[in-house]
Amino acid sequence: MTHLIQLHEFDGGIHPPENKLQSTGRGIKKPPMPNELVLPIHQHIGAPADPVVAVGDTVLKGQTIAQPHGYVSAPLHAPTSGTVIAIEDRVVPHASGLTELSIVIKPDRQDSWIEHQSLCAELGLDDCDDIPADALIARIRDCGIAGMGGAGFPTAVKLNTGKYTIDTLILNGAECEPYITADDMLMRERAVGIIRGAQILLQILKAERCLIGVEDNKPEAIAALEAALLELHEEHHIDVVTIPTKYPSGGEKQLIQILTGKEVPSGGIPAQVGIVCQNVGTALAIAEAVDEGKPLISRITTVTGDTIVDKGNWDVLLGTPVSHLLKASGYQAPGKRKIFSNKKPTRIIMGGPMMGFALPTTELPVVKTTNCILAPTNKELPANDIAMACIRCGMCADACPADLLPQQLYWFSKAEELDKAEQHNLFDCIECGACSYVCPSEIPLVQYYRHSKGAIREERATYQKAEQARERFEARIARQEREQAEKDAKRKARAEAAAKAQEAKKSAAPTNSAADKASISTSTVQAATNSADLEKLQKQLTGAQAALVKTKEKLEAAQNDPDQADKVALFEGALAKTQDKIKKIAIDMAAAKKAAKTSTTEAGVSDKGDPNSPERLKKKWDTAHARLETASKRLTEAQEQGLDTVELLTQGLEKQKARVEEAKAAYEAVSSSTKNSSVAEVSTDDLNKENANDELNRKIRAQQDRVAKANERLEMAKAEGLDTVDALTKAHTKQLEKLAGLEAQLTPAGEA
Amino acid sequence: MALLTLSSPHTHGSNRTSRIMLTVALATLPGLFALSWFFGYGTLINVILAIATALASEALVLKARKYPVSFFLKDNTALVTGLLLGLALPPLAPWWITVLATSFAVVFAKQLYGGMGNNPFNPAMVGYALVLISFPVQMTTNWAMSFQVSGTELISITDTLKVIFTGAKELTDAYTGATPLDEYKHLISKETSDQLLQRDTFSGWLNGGWEWVNLAFLAGGLFLMIKRIITWHIPVSMLLALALCSLVFGWDEDLYTPLSLHLLSGATMLGAFFIATDPVSASTTPRGKLIYGAGIGIFLYIIRTWGAYPDAIAFAVLLMNFAAPFIDAYTQPRTYGHDKPRRGLKPGDKS
Ligand code: SF4
């Protein structure tokens, strides 16, 4: 008022019916105490708070019941004294209709406060203007204050402007949404507190001036603020600026543009242009926190709409169920009033008609950001008709305060051309709904944008995950290949040694087995193939053995039958062939079994149960490394954008680096020793088994030799018509039986 | 208690597509009146015939596409397409020209592209161009003479019907003639401007009634602007471009059609306020609209002056329809919080 503020205009905007008078008829009232208060641990942007009370605890009013988790988070306090009766998932006021962990308090109706005092008294200062900014911010954080205009960003984080110099503090009292009058009534009734909050904020930010933007449809609020300015002698620092009524002038970016002509860079924060913007309700909460030690446990909420009898504003304890508030306001479900009409379900909206969301149920609590409960009749706010086609009339573009091309965004969203939507700055859309409001085809444009934004965010997340997974996968493959190569080399050496040994022993098929051993594989995949091979071989063996028995029978029959004497030779040839076959199968099987055994043993080496296994440690190292990368990426981002989190991130980065080193060292230490020892184990085990098998094989081969010899003799006897044929045949059969016995032995030996 | 959960916003302004189309139709009434006043009932009959054809063909296609017919007919876009064609065609054009142009406009230029909102070309002008190319004689000679030109009574309603539906030769010859734009263009090489303007066609204040028709459409267009249904960008840039061309190239009235004729004869104002502004096929960004309108103005002048046809709204508009998506891509507004507006659509180009 003392300064002439040059107002600027933002492009676009609309003038929906204000509908505010209904709820300014009476002053702010307190509803009766509800039977229970439900406090979701996530009422702000950032990480959910951690509960610090247990079921059954009695709490005092203002007692901390949940602590912030991390930097961007906010604590919770008991809105009244009582008992914690549950900590469980409850439906929370969010468009998704999801549940979230909530602390449920049963009030004892004593409303007895925990001890609290002003920050000035707590610090024992004489001059309260001397309180350092850090202490003020800490107090604001401890009192759980989060933006009360809508988004609920933790105020303490917003006030930590880091390297940016703030010249202007803006208090947002525009309240441009139709129907809502919470800020209006607050400014009318508690203007002094708001100005006091502005003083504290100026002290923290060391800003030169404060502008309070109020739409010109709130003359009473403006007058009250002016009076409070005079009362606190702040008319030189703080200006109440009357701005023209136009939706969405209360959008943070729009208000900044109106009051200063500056634009917040896309994706940036107001501090980058030297501005911090706070809601008037938040300012009052700050004043109460600093001057009285009162945490954020209640807020002003407008309850309005044609189904409400007592339209007006309430000073509501956080956690109060919406149904309780509706009852206190005399809500009449439209179906109940007239029996034959209006049976259609209506909407209950949390927030205003432009940006609020329709509640799935009324059993939801009021949270830090609940500025309005709107319960209109269907006649009052009719639902949209069926959308018609876009006629590209451009009315949406004329209405858009962000200078976007809503119709283009709509076409791209509809066609799922997300990259094009992004190119057309989809993410600069503030979801104000002005475009949907003016669209003559009644297209629910904002719904499309929300959907697309969600899809793009998801896409980004999956992309990131896939990237990380790919990196990890590639690292693993490389590691496996390296290990594989090492093992192959060792095995080859071993196989060569064994082959040499066998050659020395002049065994029957030394090259064969050596080759088999060399090709023995290690991975689990190959183990699977091996066992498949084994099965096949087993089948072949059984088949061959059956054939052998049959051939022998035939042979005997032929030998006994003089008519078939000419066939004896034939059968004997067949017999020899089958025996050969069995021999081969047996050798193959021995090799396959060995391979299978080795790979199982190897799979056992990378035992997942062992936390100190090199695999595990390696994974740990990898994870630590990935985290380090993310951390450094974030840091660079923060540095580029000049966020105030840089310092914090740097610390985190250092820690992460240390962790990576640790993990690396652990991995290297263990992997070298484990690898050696495990390989050694494998080889001894392997060799033992190899030896056993070799022994058997050798026996089998000897036996086969004997069978062959017996056969030879038999044949000779037959050729010469000797009478020893019978005896020889018997001997031959015995030898064959022995061979079968040995082969049978080989199988359990291989499987052992 | 059952609650409705809908996405925000939960309230809606009073704009409705069907109402916008109806307002556009209303805004043509002064022009329609002036046309009928000076040139007889021909235009009125054309308009009725065209609207009926448009609605009937729209209904048929919707039915074939299994769309709810009445819901989509109510959007009034077919009505406007028919209306604009009826206004643009020569008042005494044979009935089949009107029917052909309109049904082609609705079926091919609009519905086959996917219906309302999806047509890249202005349907009315596609229909118009089709008959203009196919039947140039009827399209250039069947213009009724105004009573100022003929100096006699207006053609009676029965005679009008006879001309349109039976093509009665002697009646047609008696009541039709070339338009002022046509006549000036073809005779200026033989006569001086002063001599030319002595001719019957140009009797009256300026050109035998056409000036009033154009002023009437101008009035309707201003009404649409006040109603915020069209913005000033396209009409203003188009008329400015036309005027500029005329002043630069056609300043010699003994060689070229003068500016006054360009602005207040033929379909200039109808084109500027009702045809070029068809939102579906026009450019949509504010700066894009300026370029789009100027393009139409320039093409209009070029074709009128050096082309084969006396008037050229249809071709000029269709040519710029081609360019509209491209113009849009390069004229996006600067979004809040961005230093520069984006240009074009490069794949993978993100901010
Ligand atoms: S307002 Fe609706 S109909 Fe018009 S261009 Fe935008 S989305 Fe299309």
Ligand code: SF4
């Ligand atoms: S919702 Fe988005 S696109 Fe629509 S007007 Fe608001 S900012 Fe523009």
